[in-house]
Amino acid sequence: MTGSSGLSAATKQTSQKLGEQITGEGxxxxxxxxxxxxxxxxxxxxxxxxxxxxxxxxxxxxxxxxxxxxxxxxxxxxxxxxxxxxxxxxxxxxxxxxxxxxxxxxxxxxxxxxxxxxxxxxxxxxxxxxxxxxxxxxxxxxxxxxxxxxxxxxxxxxxxxxxxxxxxxxxxxxxxxxxxxxxxxxxxxxxxxxxxxxxxxxxxxxxxxxxxxxxxxxxxxxxxxxxxxxxxxxxxxxxxxxxxxxxxxxNPSGRLVDTYVYDLRSTPTFNNYGNFTYDNSTEITGSDKNVAKFVNYVEGIYVGYKYYETAAAEGTIDYDKTVQYPFGYGLSYTTFDQKIASFDRSGGKTTVKVKVTNTGDTAGKDVVELYFTPPYYNGGIEKASTNLLDFAKTKELKPGESQTVTISFNDEDLASYDDQNAKAYVLEHGDYTITLNSDSHTVLDSRSFTVGNDVIYDDAHDGKRSTDQVAATNQFDDARGDVTYLSRTDHFANYDEATAAPTNKTMSKDEMAVYTAKSTFDASDYDKGATMPTTGAKNGLTIQDMTGVDYNDAKWDKLLDQLTVDEMTDAVADGGFHMISLKSINSGESVDSDGPAGLSSNFNASMKGTAFPPAVMIASTWNKDLAKQRGKQVGVEGKELGITGWYGPAMNIHRSAFSGRNFEYYSEDGTMSGFMGGEEVAGATEEGMMTYVKHFALNDQETNRTNGLCTWTTEQSIREIYLKAFERAFKDGKSLAVMTSFNSIGARWAGSNSSLLQSVLRDEWGFHGAVETDAMDPLADFYMDLNRGIRTGLTHGLSMTGGDGLIANTDSAGTVTALRKAMHDNLYAVANSTAVHKDASMPVWAKAVIAADVVIALLLVGSEVLAVMRYRERKQAAAVTVNQIGQ
CATH class of the missing domain: 3.40.50.1700 (Glycoside hydrolase family 3 C-terminal domain)
Known part of the structure; x- marks a missing residue:
């Protein structure tokens, strides 16, 4: 179906060698x-x-x-x-x-x-x-x-x-x-x-x-x-x-990407992970056939090591009796010495040089782990005492050999998100300690500096962060809900109350008002003042003319004017594992593929790439270069297989050890996940692959994921833990695509959450490209609504049935305007990926089917001719026999 004959022997060999290296280092x-x-x-x-x-x-x-x-x-x-x-x-x-x-x-x-x-x-x-x-x-x-x-x-x-x-x-x-x-x-x-x-x-x-x-x-x-x-x-x-x-x-050099505790039932998440049902479910969904579920992220920012290190610092746990293996832990067959060789600050930027020496008798690699401890003021902005800042892996060092590793960061990288007062990222005044660790708990060396005054990253004070397009401000107040969240105040005094199993299982009227079931959708809420766009124009442009053209260039309007309403409707609704061919702009049918650990097709067993290690193994290498190489190799394989879109990598968080897809996600830590995922995306994107990074966002459990799972949490934890894992994929990796998640953030489905898909993804992070749903599964049909989605940031649906009936009111100016906006994003991704080279005249699979039909027809005709000839031969033979008998 892709026109590919499979992977070349050379590519297979390179991929297998890389996969083996990743496993070895992981x-x-x-x-x-x-x-x-x-x-x-x-x-x-x-x-x-x-x-x-x-x-x-x-x-x-x-x-x-x-x-x-x-x-x-x-x-x-x-x-x-x-x-x-x-x-x-x-x-x-x-x-x-x-x-x-x-x-x-x-x-x-x-x-x-x-x-x-x-x-x-x-x-x-x-x-x-x-x-x-x-x-x-x-x-x-x-x-x-x-x-x-x-x-x-x-x-x-x-x-x-x-x-x-x-x-x-x-x-x-x-x-x-x-x-x-x-x-x-x-x-x-x-x-x-x-x-x-x-x-x-x-x-x-x-x-x-x-x-x-x-x-x-x-x-x-x-x-x-x-x-x-x-x-x-x-x-x-x-x-x-x-x-x-x-x-x-x-020589093993991997490090753990999760905290290993002695008792998984004593984690802050344990009582609030899994199966929780609203007692007014029928009222919420509008049907007794559809069940509304919820989960409370009561631990806030204190996920994994961020809780255990902070609780130890506060004296509320016995660390050695609680944690067996810390985050970032791993041994070697040799020994290393690490020390901070220099620590230079200038203009809000810090450069740290770490000297690593192999002090043993076996060659090996080591990992440099840099953490920071911010000032915490009791009752103020929630902060963990230990936070991964950055990391690097050394080359293989021979016994006695040294290497100096350089890591730089900006002051804004140490800022916390204050969702209660400033409603912005804030670098609070006070002492900041940068620690060189062998794991999240063991400090090898440190340096400190003081910030004299609060720095507030908003327009009214000190301006946006340098990596944002606009200053970040609260977007998810409605996701907080009526939940008590774990707080460091007074040494985690509210631990028992916050981490207890939920007792309130009733969704409020206010929350129901924003619940994104199809029954609550009203197009008039979004389409006021819409005017019918131009469609079907003959401007002579092709998708190939748009490669490298700025997203806001007026040339895009001329191209979009050429699309017909039917083309836009079909392209947006029928987005499962492909983008359809659009003859009006010579855009050929593209092909998308699962999966995060190796390109594979649910429909064509021969269309498969190399089996790579899962994300958790890639992350455990702590080797950014390997992550980027893996991404590039996926892109190379995609070119050979005719695959232009990759449903991966997956970047959700190991919120709980019991998540069924922890193998597919990198880590319990958003910073670790962000660095490794961002490198994989960068590698694949450089090869022209559209990476549908998933599942955007807060899809951190499988239970009830297709029940419109309402995920309640704080804006601070959304930004510091869960979105941080995705952020680098767009800012550094330049991903051209993203897959939204089944769940809701608060009561708003992620696939129609304008705060997520417009305010954060596009406005703050500067993303342009395709935004696809997760599978448009009948189980989730009662709330996954493309009509609302394309008005709030979606661009197409991962339909499993061709998309018939998913888009309504195509004679409405509001609907056509939304379709046009969605196609702008889809086609921007196509124009800047290998999909731009697809032939729109006739897809390869159609040619193959026609060729097969021709062959079958020829065979049938041939068979018929042979049958007639044999019949005549038998008839003639019979006549001769009769004549002979008569004689």
Whole structure:
């Protein structure tokens, strides 16, 4: 359908090599007592855990990758030179060969694992001890689109229905069902297996194959567990890198992108994540068939490490008993020394030079992590005590070798958003400390400076931030709702009240007035004073004439005048996985594709790119250059596959460990996500790809995502946590496209939220380009309204059925004006991407179908001719026979 014959051998090789490098640099060394790792390849391994035979490469849904030809975990070990116990491996594959399904249609959370009785009956431990004295335990967890992970491993879970409404299977292994455990703990069978392995073997190593942070306190409960590594996913060849890390061919340099706590049920988000239903739902949606849901982001800005570091600073938690592995944590096979070599400030800009020296005896890479601590005034603007500012990865340093890393930042990068008083970004007066850390908790060096007076970034005071087009001001006051938010005031005095499960489950009349169900839409609210635009003009312009033309150039009006109403209507409504051909301006049909971890098509199995590591693995490299290379390679693959639009990368936040799509998102931190996502977008955009960065915005859980999920939060957290992840994709990455989310921000659907799509995205950030919905799924039909959307910032719908009936009143001046504005943005993206080179005369797929029809017709005609000829031959033969008999 794209005219492509697939990826070239050279491109495949480059992509696979890059994916393997990302996995190698993303694997995190969690534990290494007595330098137990690396292991000599002469060591024979008993590999325990069913996950060893069916490891996860990422997750399911649009972010999944083709695993059919990928290197398996066991193959990765063998390719590194290890020999493994084949009897043990066969025991697992005989037990179960397939991974349980986790998807939008059906969900089975079974963690396959034989019982101890089955191990003993097969003589597995006796066999393993005869094979070697070394055990490698693999613990694997999956996740996927449409379903969050069980907070209780039983029907008592908060998430007990699939997106399609069917029942969830928690485990087909009845002895594993346990409401005292979550899916992110060892199951009962795994606990027994680990206990037995650690008893029988004195040298035990562990691989954690889970994108979501698990409870890993058990790693420190067994003396025989010498070392552990985290590998949240892999590319087509990424498990080769795991083998190389274990053998020492690769020195691990990954760092965690989430905080790992001992008890996931004690996080500030736990009671306010998942399934919450309004008790006046029918009144809200206008139908008892449609159920209105909500979620309260009660933790405010205190997401992940920002809470734990601040709570420790305030003395409200025992950090060491609460946090096992801090954000940014990771070990190495060598040692490094880091120190601030110089710290220079001039004109509101600071330049920090950090000297990194390899003080060990093994070559390796290190990560420079820079954080800042702002002044906090009790009861004032909410601020975390520790905030990631920037980071960099060194080159590979030989023993004794040094490298000086330079990081620069502006004072405005330290500003907080004050949504209560100034309603602007504010750099408050006081002392600011810049810290050089090995992780979010461990300070290696620091410098401080003082800001004498408040700097308020608005027009009335000190002007906008340098990266904004206009000064930011409150846009989401209506998203605050009637919710108590966690505050640092008086040492988090309101913690218990703020983080308790919601008691108010009634939407107010005022909130219902802005709820964006189709039943509340009135075009007259938006179309006052509209005049019918020119359509169908003959100005002689083509889309090719518009490449590089400024968005506000009058030439665009002449091009848009050429479009007919039917063309605009069809283009806006029928936007699923393509942009349609427009003959009036010679714009050919473009092709869009999932997915964030590798280009793939839901409709054409042969149209697939390389399986890359998931975003969480890319982020854990802490290597911006690798992220950009990955983006560029997606663009290169897109050119070869004829794909011009990429539904990715995905930039939502790991608000909770239980999010089903944590594999597809970078981190719990908006700054980390922003830097890495921005680099990926920049790389792909430079290759001409339209990157539909998603899901814009606050789509941080899967549960109820298609129920018009009302997301209540503060403007400060929206800007400092959730939008920060997207911001660099547009300002630095220059993305030409974005995909909106299913959920609502407050009570306004993100796809028709003018504050999000116009005031912030376009006015503040300066974006021009395509803004698409998430899938126009029938489940979300009652509130996802293109008619409202195109009047508030949308440009087209990801329709799964061709878009018929999605746009109404096309004889109205208001509708045609909205369609024209949407097409301006769509065509700006097309003109500046590889889609501009598509032929509008006839799409390749149509030519292929016609060619196939011709071939079939010729075959049919040929068959008919042959049939007639054979009939005549038989008739003539029969006549001869009759004559012979007569004679």
């Amino acid at each position: 694997i995190v060394l969690l534990k290494n007592e007595g330098d137990a790792l690396p292991i000599s390849t002469s060591t024979k391994l008993n590999v325990f855990g069913w996950g060893s035979t069916n490891a996860t490469f990422g997750g399911t849904g649009s972010g999944s990758v083709d695993e059919t030809t990928a290197v398996s975990l066991m193959e990765g070990l063998h390719n590194a030179g290890f020999k493994t116990n084949e009897t043990l491996t066969k025991f697992y594959t005989d037990y179960r060969a397939d991974r349980p399904s986790v998807g939008m249609m059906s969900v089975d959370w079974t963690v396959p694992q034989p019982t101890i009785e089955q191990y003993d009956k097969a003589g597995i431990f006796e066999n393993a001890k005869e094979y070697s004295d070394t055990a490698l335990v693999v613990i694997s967890r999956s996740g996927g689109e449409g379903m969050d992970l069980p907070d209780k491993y039983s029907t008592e879970s908060n998430y007990n229905k699939t997106q399609q409404g069917s029942d969830v299977v928690y485990s087909t292994q009845k002895d594993d069902i346990d409401s005292s455990k979550s899916y992110l703990e060892l199951t009962n069978r795994e606990t027994q297996m680990v206990g037995r392995v650690t008893k029988e073997f004195s040298n035990v190593y562990v691989v954690i194959n889970s994108a979501s942070p698990m409870e890993l306190g058990w790693l420190d409960q067994y003396n025989s567990i010498k070392a552990a590594v985290w590998c949240g996913g892999a590319s087509a060849t990424g498990f080769n890198a795991l083998g190389d890390v274990l053998s020492g061919t690769i």
